[in-house]
Amino acid sequence: MFEDCGGLAIESVDGGVIEDVTITNIAMRAIVNCPIFIRLGNRSRGPGNPAVGAIRRINISDIVVSGARAASTISGIPGHPVQDVRMSNMHILQEGGGSAGDADLRPPEAEASYPEPGMFGPVPSYAFFVRHASGIDFSNMEIGAQKEDLRPAFVLDDVKGTDFQHVWWRRVAGAPSLILRNVEGFNIHLSPPAPDTILERVEIKRF
Numbered sequence: 001m002f003e004d005c006g007g008l009a010i011e012s013v014d015g016g017v018i019e020d021v022t023i024t025n026i027a028m029r030a031i032v033n034c035p036i037f038i039r040l041g042n043r044s045r046g047p048g049n050p051a052v053g054a055i056r057r058i059n060i061s062d063i064v065v066s067g068a069r070a071a072s073t074i075s076g077i078p079g080h081p082v083q084d085v086r087m088s089n090m091h092i093l094q095e096g097g098g099s100a101g102d103a104d105l106r107p108p109e110a111e112a113s114y115p116e117p118g119m120f121g122p123v124p125s126y127a128f129f130v131r132h133a134s135g136i137d138f139s140n141m142e143i144g145a146q147k148e149d150l151r152p153a154f155v156l157d158d159v160k161g162t163d164f165q166h167v168w169w170r171r172v173a174g175a176p177s178l179i180l181r182n183v184e185g186f187n188i189h190l191s192p193p194a195p196d197t198i199l200e201r202v203e204i205k206r207f
Contacts, residue, residue, distance in 0.1 A: 002028040007068065010058065011115035013041035015050025021058045028065040033117035035065045035092060036072035040082050040132075042111045056083035066093040067146065070117065071125050076132035077111045078158070084135040094126050096145025100175060103151045107131075124179070125155040127169060134160040143169040150175045152206075153193070157181045164188040178207040 002008070007028060012018050028035050040055045055076070071094070076082040107120035107129070123129040126149040130136055136159060143153055153169035154177075156162060162183065171177045171193045178194055180186060186199040194207040 002026065002031060004030045004032070006033050006117060007031045007035040007037060007072075008060075009037040009039075009115075009117060010055060011037070011039045012053040012055055013039070013043040013115050014045045014053070016053045018053070018055045019057050023059070024061045026063050028063070029067060031065065031068040034070040034072045035063070035068045036060065036087075037117045038074045038082055038085065039115040039119075040076040040080060041113065041115055042077055042080070043114065044112070052077070052080045054080075054083070058085045060086070061088045061090070063090045063092070065091070067095055068092065069095045071123050071127055071129050073117070073120065073123065074128070074130045074133050074136065075120070077109060078132060080132070081160070082133045085133070086137045086139075087141065088137075088139040090141045092127060092141070092143045094143070094145045094149070096126055096147035096149035098126050098149045098151040100150040103176060103179065123155070124151055125153060126151045127153040129155050130159055130162075131157040133158075136161070137163045137165075138167050139163075139165040141167045143167070145170055148172060152176045152179045155179045155181070156183050156186075159183050161185040162187070164191045167191040169193050176206040180205045
């Protein structure tokens with residue numbers, strides 16, 4: 001049980017490799033930042049200035065969250081994506097309250113910064129912000145917000161190979177619920193806020 005604290009963080013910025021990880025059966029309440037934070041950066045601190053590391057083959061499942069203040073984040077850096085993350089069987093209730101203008105935010109890359117939730121400042125989505133990633137799957141998820149939020153639930157930016165199956169999120173009239181930027185290999189199926197869609201490549205698309 002995580003309560004009145006930070007969420008789950010997986011971070012590599014000094015050349016470390018994090019791979020073949022399974023995390024399951026966690027309840028979170030009143031999370032002060034984002035429930036899930038996965039960050040691959042390039043601080044490169046250490047003997048010999050280590051090369052960029054890797055984060056790959058991560059399974060996260062059976063998670064219940066209420067009252068989280070910020071969106072979960074999966075972020076690599078240009079040319080070095082976070083790879084093969086599977087998220088399934090989750091119920092997430094965010095705090096919400098974002099504005100329509102927030103949907104157009106472009107958070108800084110901050111490649112060399114210390115990795116921590118909140119390092120990007122406000123993000124353009126209320127549930128998941130995914131940038132510089134490949135092989136990201138969401139399945140059997142329900143996402144809501146305690147306060148009306150005019151940002152989309154998901155923003156994908158520079159992402160290759162994304163699959164949505166049985167994902168539900170709250171949609172607000174007149175506001176986008178899903179934004180894609182520079183996305184390849186996108187598939188969404190049986191996720192009622194958006195129509196079933198298969199895209200080989202898209203520069204920008206809003207659902």
